[in-house]
Amino acid sequence: MLRIKYDDKITRMFLIACLVWGVLGMSAGLWLALELASWKFNLGLPYISFGRLRPLHTNAVIFAFGGNAIFCGVYYSTQRLLKARMFSDVLSRIHFWAWQAIILVGGIGFLFGITQGKEYAELEWSLDLVLALVWVVFAINFFGTVARRREKHLYVALWFYIGTIITIAVLHIVNGLAIPVSLTKSYPVYAGVQDALVQWWYGHNAVGFFLTTPFLGLMYYFVPKAAERPVYSYRLSVMHFWALVFLYIWAGPHHLHYTALPDWAQDLGMVFSVMLLAPSWGGMLNGLLTLRGAWHKLRTDPILKFFAASITFYGMATFEGPLMSIKSVNALSHYTEWTIGHVHSGAIGWVGLLVFGMIYWLVPRMWRTPLHSQALANAHFWTALVGILFYVVSMWIAGITQGLMWKEFTNEGVLAYPNFLEIVTKIIPLYWLRAFGGSLYLGGLLVMVYNVARTIRSAPAFQDEEAMVPEAPAVPAHAAPVAQYWHAVLEGRPFALAILTTVVIAIGGIVEMVPTFLIESNVPTITAVKPYTPLELEGRDIYVREGCYNCHSQMVRPFRDEVARYGDYSKPGEFVYDHPFQWGSKRTGPDLHRIGGKYNNLWHLRHLDDPRLTSPGSIMPAYRFLLESKLDLSLTPNKIRVMRQLGVPYAKEVETECRTQAQTQARSIAADLEKDGVKGMADKEVIALIAYLQRLGTDIKWRETGPAAASIQAPAPAPAVAATATTSTHPSKGAGI
Amino acid sequence: MIRLVMERSGLTLWPVLSFVIFLVSCALMLAWLYRPGAAPFYGRLARMALGEDRTDAEKEG
Numbered sequence: 001m002l003r004i005k006y007d008d009k010i011t012r013m014f015l016i017a018c019l020v021w022g023v024l025g026m027s028a029g030l031w032l033a034l035e036l037a038s039w040k041f042n043l044g045l046p047y048i049s050f051g052r053l054r055p056l057h058t059n060a061v062i063f064a065f066g067g068n069a070i071f072c073g074v075y076y077s078t079q080r081l082l083k084a085r086m087f088s089d090v091l092s093r094i095h096f097w098a099w100q101a102i103i104l105v106g107g108i109g110f111l112f113g114i115t116q117g118k119e120y121a122e123l124e125w126s127l128d129l130v131l132a133l134v135w136v137v138f139a140i141n142f143f144g145t146v147a148r149r150r151e152k153h154l155y156v157a158l159w160f161y162i163g164t165i166i167t168i169a170v171l172h173i174v175n176g177l178a179i180p181v182s183l184t185k186s187y188p189v190y191a192g193v194q195d196a197l198v199q200w201w202y203g204h205n206a207v208g209f210f211l212t213t214p215f216l217g218l219m220y221y222f223v224p225k226a227a228e229r230p231v232y233s234y235r236l237s238v239m240h241f242w243a244l245v246f247l248y249i250w251a252g253p254h255h256l257h258y259t260a261l262p263d264w265a266q267d268l269g270m271v272f273s274v275m276l277l278a279p280s281w282g283g284m285l286n287g288l289l290t291l292r293g294a295w296h297k298l299r300t301d302p303i304l305k306f307f308a309a310s311i312t313f314y315g316m317a318t319f320e321g322p323l324m325s326i327k328s329v330n331a332l333s334h335y336t337e338w339t340i341g342h343v344h345s346g347a348i349g350w351v352g353l354l355v356f357g358m359i360y361w362l363v364p365r366m367w368r369t370p371l372h373s374q375a376l377a378n379a380h381f382w383t384a385l386v387g388i389l390f391y392v393v394s395m396w397i398a399g400i401t402q403g404l405m406w407k408e409f410t411n412e413g414v415l416a417y418p419n420f421l422e423i424v425t426k427i428i429p430l431y432w433l434r435a436f437g438g439s440l441y442l443g444g445l446l447v448m449v450y451n452v453a454r455t456i457r458s459a460p461a462f463q464d465e466e467a468m469v470p471e472a473p474a475v476p477a478h479a480a481p482v483a484q485y486w487h488a489v490l491e492g493r494p495f496a497l498a499i500l501t502t503v504v505i506a507i508g509g510i511v512e513m514v515p516t517f518l519i520e521s522n523v524p525t526i527t528a529v530k531p532y533t534p535l536e537l538e539g540r541d542i543y544v545r546e547g548c549y550n551c552h553s554q555m556v557r558p559f560r561d562e563v564a565r566y567g568d569y570s571k572p573g574e575f576v577y578d579h580p581f582q583w584g585s586k587r588t589g590p591d592l593h594r595i596g597g598k599y600n601n602l603w604h605l606r607h608l609d610d611p612r613l614t615s616p617g618s619i620m621p622a623y624r625f626l627l628e629s630k631l632d633l634s635l636t637p638n639k640i641r642v643m644r645q646l647g648v649p650y651a652k653e654v655e656t657e658c659r660t661q662a663q664t665q666a667r668s669i670a671a672d673l674e675k676d677g678v679k680g681m682a683d684k685e686v687i688a689l690i691a692y693l694q695r696l697g698t699d700i701k702w703r704e705t706g707p708a709a710a711s712i713q714a715p716a717p718a719p720a721v722a723a724t725a726t727t728s729t730h731p732s733k734g735a736g737i
Numbered sequence: 738m739i740r741l742v743m744e745r746s747g748l749t750l751w752p753v754l755s756f757v758i759f760l761v762s763c764a765l766m767l768a769w770l771y772r773p774g775a776a777p778f779y780g781r782l783a784r785m786a787l788g789e790d791r792t793d794a795e796k797e798g
Contacts, residue, residue, distance in 0.1 A: 081785065155785040221786050230783040235770040242766065246759055271756075511755055 001468045006079045008464040010092040012366050014072035015359060017100060018065055019449050022355075025060030026442045032057055033435035035621070036588065037428060039611075042621035047111040049621040051547025055110045055122040061347065062120060064103045066211055069355040071095070071138070073218040074161055076362065078145055081155045081221070083469040087144025091137050098134045102127055114184045117544035117580050118199050120206045121175050125186040128176040135172065139165050146494045150469045154491050156237040160217030162498050163245045167209040167505050174509075175202035179645055181638045185541075187646060192575025193260055193523050196583055197516050201252035201509055207343075208248035211351050216240075216283055219311065222358050223290050226303045232289035236282055243279035245501060247272050249508035254325035257334060258557040259583060260523075260572035265512055266327065272508070273325035280318035287311040302377035306357030309385060313349025317342065332407070335553055335587040337427065338399025341392045348441055349388050356380065356448060363455050368462040372454035376447055383444035390437025398430040402587075407561045415564050420590040425617045526573035529699040531648045532692070534636050534658035535665040539692025541639070542685055543582065546623065553584035554593040554696065567594030568702030577648050589620060594697035601669055602676045604690045626686040631666070633659045665691060 034041040035050050042049050075092065079085060086092050106123045109115070115122040123131065142165060146154070154162075175198050178186035190198050224231055231237060253261060253269025288311050291304065298304050320342050324333045333339060364371050371377060405423045408416035417423050490497055516523075532540060543549075556562050558569040570593050575581055599607075603614055608626055611618040636658045644650050654661070663682075669690055670682035681687055770779075 077786075153782065153785070155782070157786065224783075224786040228787070230780070230787060232783075234779040234783040238770060239763070239766060243759075243763060507755055 001470065003466055004083075004085055004469055005464050005466050007075070007086045007089055007092060008366055010086065010089070010096060011072055011076040011362065013096050014068045014075060015362060015366065017096070018068035018072055018355065018359070019445075019452065021060055021064030021068060021103065022445055023442075023449060025057055025065050026438070026445060028053055028057040028060060030435065030438045030442050033431065033438045036619060037431040037435050039619045039621060044622060044624070046113075046546075046623075046625050049546065049623075051550045051621075052111055052113055052115075054547060054550045055115055055119075056107050058120060059110070059122065060103065060107060062206070062210060064107075065355070066347075066351055067099065067103075069351075069358070070164070070210075070214040070218070071099070072362070073222065073358055074142070074214065077157055077218070077221040078142065078161065080467070081151065081158055082145055082149035083151045083467065084145055084149050087141050087148065091141040091144075095134060095138050095141060098130065098137070102131055102134065109184070113545035113547075115544065115547065116178065116186065116188065117547075117549060117582065118175070118188070118195075118202075119549075119585060120203050121172075121199065124184055125176070125178045125180050126183055128172070128178075132169070132172060132176075135165075135169055139169070143494065143498075152492050154494055154497065155221070156231070156234065156241060157217040157221040158494075159241050159491075159497065159501075160213045160220065162494065163241070163501050163505070164209050164214040164217070166498055166502050167205065167213070167245070167249070170502070170505065170509075171202045171205050171209065175199060179642045181635055181642050185635065185639075187579040187639075187642050189646060190579070190581075191646070192578045192581050193262075193572045194513075194517055195579065195581040196256055196259065196575075197253065197261060197265065197513060199581070200255040201249070201512065204252040204255060205249055207346070208244075208251070211347065212248070213244065215351055215354055216244075218358060219283075219287050219307075219354060222354075222361055223287055223307050223311075226301075226307060226357065226361050227291050227294040227297070229290055229292070229294055232286050232292065236286045240279050240283040240286060242504065244276075244283065246504045246507070247276045247279060249505050250512065251276055251325065253512065254330065255585065256583075257325075257327050257330040258559070259555050260570050260575065262516065262572075265516060268512060270325050270327055270330075274322045277318065277322045280321075281315060284311055284315035284318065287314070300374075302374060302381050303357045303360045305378070305381045306353045306360065309381070310350055310353035310357060313345055313353065313388070317346035317350055320345065331557075331559065332403040333399060335585070336399035336402040337395045337430075338403070339586065341395025341399060344395070345388065345392045348384075348391070352388075352441070353384065356384065356445075359448070359452065363452050365465075367456050367459035369455060369459045372451050372458065376451045380444040380447045380451070383440050383447065387437045387440030387442075387444060390440065391434050392437075394430045394433035394437065398427040398434075401427055401430075406565070407559070409561070415561060418565065420565070421615055421617045424588070424619060428619070523572040523576065525576070526571060526700060528701070529574055529576060531577045531643070531650055532695065533661060533665055534633075534640060534654065535662040535688050535691045536695045537639060537643070537692075538631060538633065538636060538662060539688035539690070540582075542626070542689045543692055544580070548592075549582045549584040551584075551586060551588035551620070553587050553591045554581075555583040556591055556593050556697075562591070566591045567598075567697065568700070570697075571700065574697070574699055577643075579643065579646055579648075589618075592693065592696055594702070596694045596696040596698035597703070601672050601690050601694070602678065604693055605673060605678060605681070605686060608686055608689065623686070626689060627681070627684055629685045630683050631662075631685045631688050633662055636662060662688075 031041065031048070032050060032053055035053070046052065075086060102123075106127050109124065109127070110122060114124055116124055142161065146158070177189045179189060180186045188195055220231060220237060250272035251269055253265045254273045255269075257266050257270070259266075288308070291298075291308060294304065298308060323329055324338070324342060360371065360377055402423055405417045405426065410416050490500065531537075554570070556566045556568065556570045563569055574593075575583075605627070607614040608623040610622050610624070611620040637655050640650055640655045640658045644652075644655070666687045667682050669687050670680075673679075673681050
């Protein structure tokens with residue numbers, strides 16, 4: 001036997017980072033909850049306005065809190081399951097520090113509006129690149145350890161880690177493809193429908209392969225350890241792994257039901273999402289049944305409490321997800337707070353509680369001293385549990401209320417609640433309840449931080465854990481294991497397992513994406529749709545910078561209520577120049593796709609200056625700074641050049657004339673405002689944003705037959721920017737209204 | 738070429754084919770996992786997380 005030392009320092013480093021980022025990310029979440037309950041919490045500061053702060057919250061919780069928790073658990077369990085120290089301590093340290101640096105720089109960037117405008121993929125291209133390199137470092141370190149392992153068989157937890165490493169790399173690279181404009185600005189290579197499909201293929205699988213598979217791996221390792229019981233069924237875990245990684249990748253289009261995405265892709269997303277219930281519940285039952293014979297320990301052991309509740313939330317969230325992916329249910333739930341409740345039952349229920357249980361299990365072992373207080377750990381559990389219930393239940397009620405009120409018609413056949421704000425104000429009490437739940441959850445976390453800090457303070461001097469392992473040399477990667485069965489052979493061949501996993505996860509993405517990209521009938525061209533003018537493009541970038549998509553959708557679905565409320569339903573061909581797409585996933589405020597021409601320029605200016613002036617009761621932050629900050633046109637030629645590279649048909653001369661064109665259009669809007677007594681706006685950012693908003697949804701002439709025709713004003717004519725006319729094919733999507 | 742095949746075969750063929758492959762793979766895997774005499778093998782694997790190294794108590798004992 002050989003005595004080896006594990007690298008536990010790296011586990012401790014990730015553990016502490018996880019707690020630090022958890023507090024910061026969840027504090028940002030609580031602040032956002034307060035901003036929705038009362039707009040005054042925006043404090044008039046652009047840096048913490050809802051649209052800029054939300055990406056910080058989601059990224060800090062998913063990639064900082066969740067990511068550090070994953071690495072903490074993976075570095076601990078991998079060494080022990082493979083009976084080998086990590087491949088390289090240097091790579092471990094590079095991984096740790098580079099990951100923290102990316103989060104820090106990216107997070108600060110979000111507060112300054114540096115974002116790609118794609119949910120959970122907001123990091124700009126330069127940081128995306130660094131992130132990809134860091135992921136490669138992690139992969140080399142992980143697979144290097146696998147290659148020099150002293151245990152032939154790869155335990156199931158390691159398969160989930162392998163699935164995560166491969167799939168996240170694929171998702172990140174494919175979704176992150178973009179052409180840079182500057183160090184902090186880029187445009188994705190995809191546009192409109194294609195961009196939406198790729199983004200939600202990524203977005204859903206960020207949940208699937210960053211917040212599910214690695215944590216399932218941790219579940220399969222830490223739950224048996226804590227319960228001191230073997231996994232209930234190893235066979236079930238084999239089925240769980242393969243079925244989950246195959247099915248998950250297909251489910252992305254359920255985020256795009258009833259949108260301009262082709263129906264066949266939506267149906268695929270729905271069917272595979274429903275099928276996903278089977279492996280998810282198989283895994284959930286496997287986890288819960290691992291606790292059989294240890295249930296009596298739940299009365300006293302906070303770790304098992306956390307694990308049992310976490311797995312229960314996994315079961316609830318993975319039942320709710322497929323339910324919400326059914327199109328008829330989604331018609332009600334989408335864009336509402338129900339989605340937010342669902343996400344958080346998964347994020348703070350499944351992931352959060354599992355992480356807390358794992359940390360409580362790890363801390364005494366990593367610092368070689370008993371936990372400071374079991375009572376505080378129990379108090380943390382109950383506080384967190386009650387907090388989640390307040391959060392999730394309030395969002396369920398809010399979401400269903402929103403959905404029903406949006407769709408309600410009177411007996412006379414008109415919208416029962418035509419004023420969107422009437423619905424917003426109805427659910428504000430529920431926003432307060434959500435904030436209360438969030439503060440309980442955060443409070444519990446702070447109790448944990450105190451408990452862990454006291455434990456660490458009382459820790460004696462110690463060395464990293466040692467283990468006795470077989471003296472036999474590390475198993476070469478190509479060596480066949482002793483077991484003679486075909487799947488067991490695969491389980492002893494990590495690189496074959498990795499390749500097969502890659503094939504399995506690739507199938508869904510390829511089947512959904514290739515036809516969407518190649519077959520033109522999926523996105524029928526509309527001749528009237530032209531590229532944005534340079535000023536509108538700048539306005540669109542401000543829209544992205546301020547994160548307007550976090551609260552406003554740009555997708556009128558083919559429902560009677562949406563057409564009555566917003567205007568004609570959105571067509572796939574209307575988004576062909578949208579790099580990135582801005583369909584959004586939530587309607588805290590109304591849809592904006594048909595906002596162009598609905599109000600005059602002065603209305604938009606006053607609304608952005610103070611939303612309460614035009615919309616009493618609005619919870620939107622004020623964007624007064626847009627009326628004061630100067631519009632920067634220095635990058636406009638670069639932006640036009642990149643757009644041309646992406647296939648947007650700007651004439652060559654637009655690259656050189658774009659600034660003049662933008663200034664001309666800006667002066668035209670400013671002159672209109674001057675008629676109403678507002679002066680000095682021609683060089684301000686607000687003018688560009690108004691130009692963009694006035695353009696939205698006006699390419700097709702829906703107003704001639706649209707329901708709101710009587711109250712519509714025609715938008716100001718835009719400078720001609722298109723180099724070539726496109727061929728015409730009328731959209732064929734059924735209205736269903 | 739790929740475009741032509743996809744347009745002529747109809748898009749529904751691809752997911753149906755994938756689904757059938759998935760179901761057949763699952764059925765085969767289930768049959769294999771539950772083959773006679775395999776239980777002790779999987780029983781040993783299920784204990785891997787518990788027995789990957791000696792605990793502190795074991796070392797002290």
